Amino acid sequence: MAFYTFIVASGRNGTIYTGSTDDLVSRIIQHKDKTFKGFTAKHGVARLVWYEVHDSREAAFRRERQIKK
Secondary structure, X not given: OOEEEEEEEOOOOOXXXXXXXXXXXXXXXXXXXXXXXXXHHHHOOOEEEEEEEEOOHHHHHHHHHHHHO
């Protein structure tokens, strides 16, 4: 099973959000549909701009934290 670290943005030079997931396609759809009323829905962050694949959930989460730092 693959795990992903990803960055979505609101647009060019806009707001960004970094996250990790085991189902990248579904997660991006959730951002586009504003399924959860939170940071990304409020700021219109839904455009996938970058992702990388990891072998474990822990590795994806560590990379997410590294990027956020």
